[in-house]
Every structure is written in structure tokens, then in C-alpha cells.
Amino acid sequence: MKALVFDRILHLDHGYPEPDIRPGWAIIQVTLAGICRTDIELTRGYMDFKGVLGHEFVGVVTECDNLSLIGQRVVGEINAGCGQCDWCRRGLERHCPNRLVLGISKLDGCFADFCTLPMANLYAVPDAISDTRAVFVEPVSAAFEIFEQMTINESDRCIVLGDGKMGILCAWALATASTDVTLIGHHPHKLAAAQWRGIRTETSIENVEPGADVVVEATGRANGIAEALKLCKPRGTLVLKSTTADDAPLNLAPLVVNEVTMIGSRCGRFKLGLHALMTYDFPLEHLIKGRYPLDEAEAAIAHATRPEALKMLIDV
Secondary structure (H helix, E strand, O other), X not given: OOEEEEOOOEEEEOOOOOOOOOOOEEEEEEEEEEOOHHHHHHOOOHHHOOEEOOOEEEEEEEEEOOHHHOOOEEEEOOEEOOOOOHHHXXXXXXXXXXXXXXXXXXXXXXXEOEEEEXXXXXXXXXOOOXXXXXXXXXXXXXXXXXXXXXXXXXXOEEEEEOOOHHHHHHHHHHHOOOOEEEEEOOOHHHHHHOOOOOOEEXXXXXXXXXXXXXXXXXXXXXXXXXXXXXXXXXXXXXXXOOOOOOOOOOOOHHXXXXXXXXXXXXXXXXXXXXXXXXXXXXXXXXXEEEEEEHHHHHHHHHHHOOOOOOEEEEEO
């Protein structure tokens, strides 16, 4: 099969082995995939990953033990736990120490003709959700993971730092609960694409009054935490969304002095993501800035690294 492979270098392999079927798992023929900031960081050394990239997809099940699943249009949660440890028994496969993560850790991803995941990870896509919207289920679920970790009140003042895809999706998610959401970024066209439900936008933290109840750090930069801490009120909450291969010195004294609660936040439940896409009219089309065939996946990745880029899709 064709697959976009990273093994010290990024290249399209036209003869990569198709995934093997294993008990309890399914083979999915990928229809559409989305490029994430994490994919780019992986090519820069994050997680020391080697293999097929990609973890955001919609596709059709072609092979599995459950005949009723074959032919279903699906999306899939990306963490495959061992099923035996305490974390898995508690339903927290996302934190299984032996987990495989699609296109991120020890499991080939979806920038390929086929990928594989446990059947338990798969969710049928309702007919009302197009492929173009369904491919956003993974990042939308990650944005709504915030609600699994804390309560957002209507009166909470919320700030999202970072106008990339995840920052915008987090702002949209927060705007479903709070009437006071501000998105800070450096790119006017990205901030324009984020307009929804009265979200305010600013191009500098200097233009925003500090003291927010909730600050989401989604800059994709190692120094983003320090900037986010400046915006958070004493006893406020800082939510970390960035994953980056870079390192930066960090002064945690403000965290202690201001008694700020810091929450790391990553993958979310696809049930929540699908429900959000069925419930809210997120203008996802504003985020799509390029669509490439799999044969041009290397060019798609290169485009995704440009400062002006938002969401890039790969047709498989």
C-alpha cells in the first residue's frame, strides 16, 4: 500500500506492508485524513517516532471479527491500551503504560491506504456528518476533554493562547459554556477564521487584561506556559494543550505563589466529539486551507508547517 513514512526522513512509500489483522482489531480503509501539529513535531524528533504518520481520519472498515462493522464508516480513538492493567480496567486506556498510539507511538498511523485499531476504539459516523467534518472528530474531542477535567461556568473568563487549529477548537468548545472567551494569536487571518459565538480576538497578550479564571495554552511553543501564567488569576486554572519537541526553561514560582492549578490535557472521548459536531455549527470549513491526494502527502506536510497554514487534509 501507499503510506507516508517517517524514518529519520519523511517519504512516501508505494510498497509499504498493509497492516495485519489481529483478534479484536479491525482494518480500516482510510478515506480522508487530517494533519495535526503533533504530526509535524514527530518529524522534529518528538516521541522518537518511526513509522507511518497520522492519527486523524475517517474511513471504512474492511476486515474484523464483527461482521456488522464491515462496511461501516468510522472514526477511531487513537490510544490502544493493553486491556490488562489497572488503567485499562478503569476505562483509562489513554493512560495505559503499555498503550499503542496511532501514528504517534508504536502503531502505524492513517496517512496510508489502510490503518488498524481495536474494534472497541471505533465509532460509527452518523450520516448527518460529512467526511470533511468527521475528520475533525479527534481534535474536537481533544478540545472537549477540558470539560471532562474541570467545570466551565457561564461567568468564567476564559483565554486561549494560540491561534492554531487546537487553539481555535478550544475557544469554540469553551464558547459553548462561557460567554467570555478571548483567543490570542499573531495571525489576523487565523483569528478571523475563529469568529464564532462572540469570541473576542487579540494579537498580543499586552492587549488583554490578566486575571482570567481559565487559560488554555495552545501555542505549540515551549515558552507558551510562561506567557499563559501571566494571564491566569490567583487560584485560576491553566490548561496545557501543546505538545512540542522543543525545550525551554520554565520558572514555576508564579504557579506556586498564585496557587494556580495546572492541568495537562490531550486526547478526548470521541463520544463527546461526535456529539459536539451534531450539536454545534462550528465553522470548520474556515479552518481548511489545503487538500492534497496521498501521492502529494509530503507537500501537504510542508504546507502545514507554514505560519499561515491551518488545517490540511489528505484524500486517500
